[in-house]
Amino acid sequence: MTKLPSIGKPISRLEGRLKVTGIAKYAGEYQAPGLLYGYVVNSTITKGTIKIIDTADAKALEGVIEIFTHENRPSTAWFDFQYADMDAPPGTVFKPLKDNEIKYNGQPIALVVADTFEMARYAATQIKLAYVEEKFETDLESNIDKARKPKKGMASMLKPPPPKPAGDFEKAYESSFVQSSGEFKHGTEHHNPMEMFATTVIYEGKNRLKIYDKTQGTVNSQMYVANVFGLKMKNVQVIAPFVGGAFGSGLRPQYQLFMAVMASLALKRNVRVTLDRAQMFTFGHRPTTLQYAKFGADEKGKLNAVYHKAIGETSQFEDYTEIVVNWAGMLYPAENTLLEHRLVPLDVYSPLDMRAPGGSTGMHAVEVTMDDLAYKLNIDPVEFRLINYAEKDKSSGKEYSSKELRKCYLQAAAKFGWEKRSPEPRSMKRGNKLVGYGMATGIWDANRILARAQAIMTSDGKVEIKSAVTDIGTGTITIMTQIASDELGLPLEDITFSFADSSMPFAPIQGGSFTTATVGSAVQVACRALNKELFKKAKRDKDSGLADAAFEDAVFSDGFIFLKNSAEVKYSVQEIFAANGGKEIKTTNSSMPNPLTYGKKIKLVHSAVFVEVEVDEELGIIEVTRAVTAVAAGKIINPKTAESQILGGMIWGISKALHEETILDNQFGKYMNTNLAEYHIPVHADIHDLDVVFVEEEDDFVNDLGVKGVGEIGVVGMPPAITNAIFHATGKRINNLPIHFDKLL
Amino acid sequence: MDSTQTHGINLSINSSDYHLQILPWVTLLDVLRERIGLTGTKKGCDHGQCGACTVLVDGKRILSCLTLAVMKDGAAITTIEGIANGEKLHPIQQAFIDHDAFQCGYCTPGQICSAVGMLQEAKARNREEIKELMSGNLCRCGASRGIVNAVMQVMEGGSNE
Ligand code: FES
Ligand code: FES
Numbered sequence: 001m002t003k004l005p006s007i008g009k010p011i012s013r014l015e016g017r018l019k020v021t022g023i024a025k026y027a028g029e030y031q032a033p034g035l036l037y038g039y040v041v042n043s044t045i046t047k048g049t050i051k052i053i054d055t056a057d058a059k060a061l062e063g064v065i066e067i068f069t070h071e072n073r074p075s076t077a078w079f080d081f082q083y084a085d086m087d088a089p090p091g092t093v094f095k096p097l098k099d100n101e102i103k104y105n106g107q108p109i110a111l112v113v114a115d116t117f118e119m120a121r122y123a124a125t126q127i128k129l130a131y132v133e134e135k136f137e138t139d140l141e142s143n144i145d146k147a148r149k150p151k152k153g154m155a156s157m158l159k160p161p162p163p164k165p166a167g168d169f170e171k172a173y174e175s176s177f178v179q180s181s182g183e184f185k186h187g188t189e190h191h192n193p194m195e196m197f198a199t200t201v202i203y204e205g206k207n208r209l210k211i212y213d214k215t216q217g218t219v220n221s222q223m224y225v226a227n228v229f230g231l232k233m234k235n236v237q238v239i240a241p242f243v244g245g246a247f248g249s250g251l252r253p254q255y256q257l258f259m260a261v262m263a264s265l266a267l268k269r270n271v272r273v274t275l276d277r278a279q280m281f282t283f284g285h286r287p288t289t290l291q292y293a294k295f296g297a298d299e300k301g302k303l304n305a306v307y308h309k310a311i312g313e314t315s316q317f318e319d320y321t322e323i324v325v326n327w328a329g330m331l332y333p334a335e336n337t338l339l340e341h342r343l344v345p346l347d348v349y350s351p352l353d354m355r356a357p358g359g360s361t362g363m364h365a366v367e368v369t370m371d372d373l374a375y376k377l378n379i380d381p382v383e384f385r386l387i388n389y390a391e392k393d394k395s396s397g398k399e400y401s402s403k404e405l406r407k408c409y410l411q412a413a414a415k416f417g418w419e420k421r422s423p424e425p426r427s428m429k430r431g432n433k434l435v436g437y438g439m440a441t442g443i444w445d446a447n448r449i450l451a452r453a454q455a456i457m458t459s460d461g462k463v464e465i466k467s468a469v470t471d472i473g474t475g476t477i478t479i480m481t482q483i484a485s486d487e488l489g490l491p492l493e494d495i496t497f498s499f500a501d502s503s504m505p506f507a508p509i510q511g512g513s514f515t516t517a518t519v520g521s522a523v524q525v526a527c528r529a530l531n532k533e534l535f536k537k538a539k540r541d542k543d544s545g546l547a548d549a550a551f552e553d554a555v556f557s558d559g560f561i562f563l564k565n566s567a568e569v570k571y572s573v574q575e576i577f578a579a580n581g582g583k584e585i586k587t588t589n590s591s592m593p594n595p596l597t598y599g600k601k602i603k604l605v606h607s608a609v610f611v612e613v614e615v616d617e618e619l620g621i622i623e624v625t626r627a628v629t630a631v632a633a634g635k636i637i638n639p640k641t642a643e644s645q646i647l648g649g650m651i652w653g654i655s656k657a658l659h660e661e662t663i664l665d666n667q668f669g670k671y672m673n674t675n676l677a678e679y680h681i682p683v684h685a686d687i688h689d690l691d692v693v694f695v696e697e698e699d700d701f702v703n704d705l706g707v708k709g710v711g712e713i714g715v716v717g718m719p720p721a722i723t724n725a726i727f728h729a730t731g732k733r734i735n736n737l738p739i740h741f742d743k744l745l
Numbered sequence: 746m747d748s749t750q751t752h753g754i755n756l757s758i759n760s761s762d763y764h765l766q767i768l769p770w771v772t773l774l775d776v777l778r779e780r781i782g783l784t785g786t787k788k789g790c791d792h793g794q795c796g797a798c799t800v801l802v803d804g805k806r807i808l809s810c811l812t813l814a815v816m817k818d819g820a821a822i823t824t825i826e827g828i829a830n831g832e833k834l835h836p837i838q839q840a841f842i843d844h845d846a847f848q849c850g851y852c853t854p855g856q857i858c859s860a861v862g863m864l865q866e867a868k869a870r871n872r873e874e875i876k877e878l879m880s881g882n883l884c885r886c887g888a889s890r891g892i893v894n895a896v897m898q899v900m901e902g903g904s905n906e
Contacts, residue, residue: 016842019850020834020857022785022825029784117779118770194789194797194851194885244787244851245885277790473849473886644845644888651887676794676883683880685873687889 006482006492007705010640014478014492015242015471024242027214028198028274035200036065038263038273039120040256041110041127042282043102046669047136047347050100050109050129058112058126063119066267067127068111068259073097074266082227086220086509087251089350090153091318096255097262102131103316104349105138105670106282111259113271136347138669140288140313141185147311147342151319158447158512159358162325163395167336169294172305176296180372184291184365184735187661188671190281191354192679195244198274199257201264208235209264213257215240216250217509218468222502224253225261238502243472247652248353250472251511254283281662281674284352287312288664289324291365295334301379301387303332309340310362315350319343322351322358327443328366330604332385333394347669353511355652356712359444360719367440367720368735371727375425381439381724382409382418393602401601402699404632405441408608411693412630413439416610425731433614436729442607442717446634446708447514450592452505453522455484455530459582461559461573462494465526469507469519470500474711475641476515482637483520483705487527489556505588513605513709516637521703522591529587531556537576537585545569593703601701605633605708609650609717613725620741623688624654624722630693634708639694642710646692649714655681656715657722661738754818758783759827767814774798774809777824785825785854789883796882799855799862800824806862825854828861836899837861844898846891852884860896872897 018024043050055067076095077083083093096108110127114120137143152161173179195214202210209231215221215238222238225231243250260273275282289312296305310324325339374384389406392399413419421437422428428435454466465484471477481497488495498504507519535551538544538561545568546554546561555562561571576585612626629646636642659680663672673679692714699706719737726744727733734743751766758781765780774791777783777800786809789797793811800809801823828835837860840846847853859882869875875896876889884892 012842012845013847015850016847017834019847019853020825020838020841021829022783022854024850025784026787026851029778031782117775118768122770192885194787194795194849194883196788243849245849247885274788277792277794473847475848640845641848644848644886644891647890648848648887651889675792676790677792681883681885682887682889683883684876684889684893685880687876687887687893690890 006485007637011478011482011492011638013475013641014481026195026242026244027200027212027240028272030200030212032200032202032270035270035272036113036115036267037117037120038259038271039112039124040108040259040273040275040279041112041124042279043105043107043109045102045131045133046105046138048102048131048133050102051132052128052130053110054128058123061119061123061126063115064123065113065115066263068097068262069109070097070099074262077228077230085224085252086217087353089155089318089320090151094317094350096258104347108255108259108282111263111273113263113267136669138346138348138664139666140290140344140346143344143346144311146344150321150341150343155321159321159323162339162341163329165338166395169305169307169336169338172336173294173296173307176305177299178373178376179294179296180369180376181294182365182369182372182735186289186361186737188288188664189286189354189656189660190662190679191247191249192280193245193247193249196275196277196280197254197256198272199260200272201260202270203264203268207231207265209261211236211238211261213238213240214243214250215253216246216470216472216511218470218500218502219506220509221253221257225257228258229261229265240470240500243470246472247355248357248511249284251353251509252284277676278674281671283349285662286354286357287314287320287351289361291362293365293369295369295373297373297377301377301384303334303388304336306332306334306337308362308365311342311344313346313348313351314343315348316345318350320351322353324358324362327359327362329395330393331390331441331443332388333390356444356715359712360656360715363442363716364719364723364737367717368723371438371724372733380423382413385409385441396602398600398602401603401701402634402697403604403606404695404697405606405608407695408606408630408632411695412608412610412628415691415693416628418610425728430614433616434729436613436615436725436727438721438723438725438728439608439610440717440720440724442609442713444513444605444713444716446517446603446605446702447512448517448521448593448703449508449514450590451507451518451522452588452590453519453526454505454586454588455526456584456586457530458584459577463488463490464496464498465523466498466504467507467519467523468500468502468504469515470510472510474515474645475638478641479516479637480520480523483523484527487524488531489558513711513713516707516709517703517705520705520707522589524704525589525591526587529589530585533585533587534573534576535561538571541575541579544571546571603702605713607631607713607717609721611721611725613722613729615726615729615744617730617744620744622658622726622739626689628691628693629714629717630695631710631713632695632697633710633713634697634699634702635706636694637707642694643692645710646714647690649712650690650718651682651687652715653718654686654722656737657719658738752815754815756817757821759823769813769815771814772810773812773814773817776814777809783824783826787851787854789852796859797852797855799858799882801858801862804865806859825858828857835861836902837895840895840898844891844895846895847888848886852882856882856884856892864900869900875900
């Protein structure tokens with residue numbers, strides 16, 4: 001009767017077959033009768049107003065149904081707050097086609113709707129435009145004098161501003177035994193999921209819409225559509241069955257959703273709007289960021305002064321913030337700390353959370369500065385971090401819910417072969433190439449918020465679990481099924497996880513590495529409630545042998561209820577269905593952390609990353625030949641999908657360090673490389689030996705499952721480990737990312 | 746060829762015959778996705794830069810976004826929907842599942858078609874060459890290790906039906 005738990009097993013993705021056979025459908029792939037195709041027109045200026053938008057020629061083309069611009073668009077909600085989504089930063093949300101004002105280059109300014117995709121795209125080229133251009137500012141560095149504190153708002157809840165200064169940084173730094181200071185610049189990046197943003201709207205009459213949307217939050221899109229277009233929530237159903245990657249880009253409803261819904265309502269037709277790759281650069285990005293770090297330590301290697309300041313760009317209409325500078329204070333407590341975050345509003349679109357937002361930027365500066373100090377002190381970089389290892393959170397005095405970072409350092413170092421490193425830069429070679437070993441720490445929040453879930457058992461003993469949550473490639477479908485399987489004592493085959501539909505129980509946007517903890521807890525609670533319900537019903541049967549039993553002693557397995565301490569009792573749930581006429585049994589539950597206790601401990605995920613690089617100095621070629629990441633993220637529900645999350649994160653780290661950057665030409669205020677040939681991400685040939693270790697970490701505080709989340713942590717430590725390895729190989733500290741070969745020359 | 750007139754073409758797609766009346770400006774990718782409803786072939790860029798739209802034409806891998814459908818009149822096309830043998834997955838498909846060679850799954854049909862085509866080309870002899878010859882297929886999720894492992898396994902198993 002006892003089944004092994006499925007939690008902890010490397011179960012292959014349950015939707016795998018659908019994905020390898022091409023059956024899995026994504027938002028822009030639903031067909032509908034008389035489907036119309038929308039193509040968006042984007043502004044070619046950066047700031048100013050549209051003087052003329054002449055659509056007559058375009059509209060006269062055969063097959064063109066309508067062209068929407070600011071001049072003829074249907075009216076939408078009036079108030080700013082009605083446009084706000086779950087991830088909206090403080091400020092005023094951008095409203096597509098609101099008026100003739102241009103706020104950024106690439107701003108959507110018209111939608112052509114035609115009966116074929118080809119005609120819509122062609123007609124878009126036939127619109128005649130005249131603008132009045134105004135002077136704009138898109139360069140962060142030359143506008144640094146405008147840096148100011150970010151506004152606070154709802155978003156500050158999950159993204160707290162830096163803590164207050166401690167001690168006297170200036171004085172302590174001046175008198176430090178060793179000092180390290182550096183300036184860092186990170187370029188803009190765009191998420192570029194492989195699937196381009198698309199929305200298919202099925203017009204179901206009477207202002208009822210069924211919407212297939214590319215999103216990380218079905219309820220988020222539903223709420224946005226209902227508010228903006230004045231529809232009832234129950235008349236808007238948003239479905240995101242499969243999502244072709246998102247990495248944060250789907251945390252906010254994007255403009256193709258607005259456009260497709262607007263056209264569908266106005267035309268009373270089924271409409272699809274798909275963006276093209278260049279348009280994938282016209283909403284949301286990882287902001288260009290400047291950083292300044294100054295750390296001081298005593299002769300024993302103890303940090304006593306930490307200063308970290310970040311200046312990021314934002315738009316003129318929203319204050320996008322991310323946690324860039326808080327990490328040093330969390331990892332390496334010093335008596336004297338000064339952490340600052342500033343924003344410069346520019347004529348660009350609002351930045352948007354992108355995988356490991358803030359952390360992957362800030363930790364680069366922190367861990368490179370740590371490496372530099374270790375080098376100056378002649379202490380091994382791992383040893384130096386152990387000297388400064390925090391056993392408690394310094395600023396709050398609180399304990400960690402768990403922290404197995406020490407094991408991460410040791411296990412990853414052993415696996416990597418760190419002891420073979422000769423400390424001197426330029427001292428290791430392979431053929432004519434320089435070899436460098438570098439390491440860094442990774443850190444991320446382990447958050448959890450409110451979610452709901454439903455469990456439904458039918459008379460065949462099978463269970464359906466429902467949640468509005470998406471699976472953007474994270475393994476959520478499989479993981480949720482595993483959690484339900486263990487809780488219910490049923491094999492995976494007997495459980496169906498229904499998901500990504502806003503009409504299902506509430507789930508928040510999928511991001512920030514909090515989905516497994518958040519939705520997983522809700523699934524666990526709903527399943528437990530279902531067991532309770534079954535138990536209660538079974539007790540009513542006098543012959544069940546359960547009449548006097550307590551729920552705590554019941555064991556649920558393969559459709560039977562057993563008792564822990566009694567071999568005689570074996571009660572089939574079939575008898576419950578026999579008694580109730582086969583009616584399904586349903587439980588719906590909410591789950592959120594206990595607000596009274598949840599804040600009592602600090603909840604973090606950690607990692608240690610070790611990297612080997614080979615540098616060909618003559619050609620300037622840098623290869624990450626090996627990397628090992630050890631992760632302490634609590635319980636790992638599915639080591640297979642979790643490993644893929646970390647591997648994917650590590651490749652993102654390689655990309656951030658060595659490949660990707662969106663280049664903005666400040667003369668035009670325009671991104672120049674808005675295609676996948678010029679926006680470089682690593683290809684298979686760039687990826688070599690990658691290894692992941694999950695360190696045992698027990699945590700009964702974070703949540704009942706003991707999980708923390710692995711979506712971001714894989715990225716965080718990679719860029720600094722790579723740049724530290726490049727320093728070790730070449731003796732050069734290159735602080736501006738990405739590092740292309742010219743920076744080595 | 747008149748660009749404003751539709752043209753009749755015949756395509757054999759996954760062993761089914763289709764007769765289509767289309768304008769010359771329609772790509773093979775859009776024919777598959779929008780006219781025939783075979784959405785397994787993906788559009789990641791529409792510019793020949795990502796490999797998501799890879800299909801096999803007469804056994805060779807091509808980018809269907811860079812191919813006008815009228816150019817392939819009479820050709821035999823295999824898309825991801827035609828890679829398995831009925832219910833039985835192609836070894837590459839099974840290997841992709843076993844190695845967790847995808848996350849979001851959006852690049853996957855292109856990776857699989859590309860891998861099948863590459864093995865037929867029989868140019869790759871080792872891991873490095875697989876990586877090189879598969880580098881036209883981008884994966885933003887970062888599933889490279891699993892993808893290369895999956896292809897390696899099938900190549901070494903000598904199984905390439
Ligand atoms: S869609 Fe054809 S190569 Fe990208
Ligand atoms: S699996 Fe998502 S892009 Fe490859």
